[in-house]
Amino acid sequence: MKFLHSLAGWSWNNPVTLKELRIGLRERRIFILQTVYLCFLLLVSLMYLPNMFVTPNSEQLAERGKEFFFLLFALQLMLLLVTAPALTCGSLSSERERHSLDMVLASRITSGQLVSGKLGFAAYCLILLLASALPLASICFFLGGVTLWEAFACYFELFLFGMLAACVGLFSSARESRSNYATVQSYLLVLASSFLIPFYLALRFEDHSSTHVTLGPYFWTFNQVWELSVYHFFVGIAGYLISFLFVKARHRVRPEARNLNAMAGLFLLLYLFCLAWAAGLYSLAYSGSNHTDQDPLAVLIYLAHICFVGFFLNPGQLESRLEQQRFRASPFSRPLFWLGLCVLGCLAPMGILKMLALKQDFSVWNLTFTLFFLGVYPLSVRFFQRAWLPRWQFAWVYYAGLVLLQFFPALGSFSAQGSYWRMTFVSPFSTLFSLADWSGHRPYNDREEIFVLAIGFHLLLMLVLGAVYRWRTRRPPQSVA
Amino acid sequence: MIVCQNLSKSYGEHKALQDLNLTLEAGDAFGFIGPNGAGKSTTIRILATLQEPSEGEAWVGGHSVLSEPDAVREVLGYMPDQFGLYEGMRSWEYLEFYAAAYRVPRQRWKGLIDEVLELTDLTVKKQSFVETLSTGMRQRLCLAKTLLHDPKVLILDEPASGLDPRARIELKLLLKELSRMGKTLLVSSHILPELADFCNKVGIIEAGRLLASGPVNSILAQASRDRFRLRIRVLQKNQEARQLIEKSLEADDVAEESDALVLSTAVGLEGQADLLEKLVRDGFRPVEFSQLKTDLEQIFLEVTQGITQ
Numbered sequence: 101m102k103f104l105h106s107l108a109g110w111s112w113n114n115p116v117t118l119k120e121l122r123i124g125l126r127e128r129r130i131f132i133l134q135t136v137y138l139c140f141l142l143l144v145s146l147m148y149l150p151n152m153f154v155t156p157n158s159e160q161l162a163e164r165g166k167e168f169f170f171l172l173f174a175l176q177l178m179l180l181l182v183t184a185p186a187l188t189c190g191s192l193s194s195e196r197e198r199h200s201l202d203m204v205l206a207s208r209i210t211s212g213q214l215v216s217g218k219l220g221f222a223a224y225c226l227i228l229l230l231a232s233a234l235p236l237a238s239i240c241f242f243l244g245g246v247t248l249w250e251a252f253a254c255y256f257e258l259f260l261f262g263m264l265a266a267c268v269g270l271f272s273s274a275r276e277s278r279s280n281y282a283t284v285q286s287y288l289l290v291l292a293s294s295f296l297i298p299f300y301l302a303l304r305f306e307d308h309s310s311t312h313v314t315l316g317p318y319f320w321t322f323n324q325v326w327e328l329s330v331y332h333f334f335v336g337i338a339g340y341l342i343s344f345l346f347v348k349a350r351h352r353v354r355p356e357a358r359n360l361n362a363m364a365g366l367f368l369l370l371y372l373f374c375l376a377w378a379a380g381l382y383s384l385a386y387s388g389s390n391h392t393d394q395d396p397l398a399v400l401i402y403l404a405h406i407c408f409v410g411f412f413l414n415p416g417q418l419e420s421r422l423e424q425q426r427f428r429a430s431p432f433s434r435p436l437f438w439l440g441l442c443v444l445g446c447l448a449p450m451g452i453l454k455m456l457a458l459k460q461d462f463s464v465w466n467l468t469f470t471l472f473f474l475g476v477y478p479l480s481v482r483f484f485q486r487a488w489l490p491r492w493q494f495a496w497v498y499y500a501g502l503v504l505l506q507f508f509p510a511l512g513s514f515s516a517q518g519s520y521w522r523m524t525f526v527s528p529f530s531t532l533f534s535l536a537d538w539s540g541h542r543p544y545n546d547r548e549e550i551f552v553l554a555i556g557f558h559l560l561l562m563l564v565l566g567a568v569y570r571w572r573t574r575r576p577p578q579s580v581a
Numbered sequence: 582m583i584v585c586q587n588l589s590k591s592y593g594e595h596k597a598l599q600d601l602n603l604t605l606e607a608g609d610a611f612g613f614i615g616p617n618g619a620g621k622s623t624t625i626r627i628l629a630t631l632q633e634p635s636e637g638e639a640w641v642g643g644h645s646v647l648s649e650p651d652a653v654r655e656v657l658g659y660m661p662d663q664f665g666l667y668e669g670m671r672s673w674e675y676l677e678f679y680a681a682a683y684r685v686p687r688q689r690w691k692g693l694i695d696e697v698l699e700l701t702d703l704t705v706k707k708q709s710f711v712e713t714l715s716t717g718m719r720q721r722l723c724l725a726k727t728l729l730h731d732p733k734v735l736i737l738d739e740p741a742s743g744l745d746p747r748a749r750i751e752l753k754l755l756l757k758e759l760s761r762m763g764k765t766l767l768v769s770s771h772i773l774p775e776l777a778d779f780c781n782k783v784g785i786i787e788a789g790r791l792l793a794s795g796p797v798n799s800i801l802a803q804a805s806r807d808r809f810r811l812r813i814r815v816l817q818k819n820q821e822a823r824q825l826i827e828k829s830l831e832a833d834d835v836a837e838e839s840d841a842l843v844l845s846t847a848v849g850l851e852g853q854a855d856l857l858e859k860l861v862r863d864g865f866r867p868v869e870f871s872q873l874k875t876d877l878e879q880i881f882l883e884v885t886q887g888i889t890q
Contacts, residue, residue, distance in 0.1 A: 115681035123669040198665030206629045206659040207682035420633045422647050
């Protein structure tokens, strides 16, 4: 009952949502937004529709219906990415500007209720926009080519990505005290992410069995395991990012230990989701064969790595004495916990392969060096932070530099036949894995030599950084009286 | 009802509040006085659970602001110095939002909203949009939302700032009424005479330190026990009279206020009577010779040194 009460307070019974709806729907902003949104869709549809019915062949007609549906999908996706941040980017910063946030925070509204209330308003507006465009999209149902399940999946995804963009706006709004800054920041973030959309819409993957698998909503048929699994992966990642930004925004409103714990818990959930996803993918796609693919494993190891380095670079810092005590009491505040997680992150994929009785060529070398690097990277970054620049932003830049160093050997992973995108580039550890034999690529014959060189480089780097730290923190000799 | 124990707050090197100790009983009306940047708002924000002290502890209504912030918010009504209302909402909708925010049962909303609107004399503005209200009405609406959940403790930060004289008088009457109803009031203000009207306790803070605190009467008595403030007006020979007064009363801070001399002296009643006799005898023709009451402003000036942080 307590959970239900809490859920109601966060969702349908949230006073903040009701207040936002009262104010928002009285303004002309939403009406203008909806009109522009629909007019744009209508304009593009009118340009497309005359050519649609000239094909006599029913199969081609269905094909045209599918094209039209996914054209609308792509358009709506881009429009939502533009409109959704506008719904939230001023929500919390404007409260700060008009000095009303303190009164809300001094009431019994929790920070979670406040943030979910603002997000709830954005969700209602998104549903309004998507629902109002449904009649236009339903034209394709006359033509065929799109099943109800496909339409539902696409609309769900549109809503999810819209919510993700709204969460970016909300996070910026929680972070900044001025609405102008929040707006610029959220649009820059969305714009930077939008460069990935064309890749996402027409993503092409090839697996090693040389069967061409085409991914991206335009080509989706939802009949193939690959397509479904990638859809689930993107939905899962979007869900994670929404939750993460939500908790981050909540933490900005009122810093609490429970938010740090929630963020760490979300990392764990994401990791478990990826494990389950990879296990499901392997068991469905490759059961019966002895073929393995390194990409999902690389994703898992990459994520585990991010958890670890992320914790080391940006450990929980709370102003509040009580909240500090609370965070210290949780296992998430302990480096050993994250070290254990990283070891698990390396071992679990191998466990999956073993469980599924698939071929694996995991040498002890690979494991040892991967574990070694898992320790060396964050330590190196911490050394750098202490020795040179204490600001975490610079530490991240330094970390990015380390990753880039690993990028060069990864260049050898490009296939001679075609330079298709591979997960090997996302992490130095996946690069190490790519150098192993089981991917089929073997650009370097003496991989042990590379490992030794890399270890030597890192040890030297840490020695230098340690020396600099000692030199910078040295105390002047005390004069003897 | 409010207890502060060694309350301190630092922002890096800067100490905004240092070892503040304060105890208020139920029904007390406490006037919190201090120059800008003295630490009044910091103290108030800590008590309203908006900030956490760097050191020390505070309790409101028996609940710790550190470990039981939600329980504190339940018994506390807070009105900040600067506040904004949500434009696009009617007065009753604004109050309804805060009734929900304070988790008042839904069936009580209507009755409570009518009650607080009546108390703040805003019944006629129930259906009005908040952006159409005057500054004084907005102030009263904010006070109405503060009273919605019937808090035992009211913390008001500069409630009279920006109000015209009429609105100030109305607000003062309202605060008197609330004090009479048994609420514990903590009011910070720059307008000291108004505080003296309805506060039974005052505290003077400067540079993060509480310099004086206690019942108004005892502070006034303590301040006027050793020194007298006199107002003397003579019809002729002002300059000569001034010299005589300065010499007789050993006063060096004689000020002229509209043809009269205002001064502070430690000389007792006998000495003052002697002076009056001498003034008459020497032909100065005094028309006014009175003792001024020591007020909060005077105490404030005496206690503080004008230090700003």
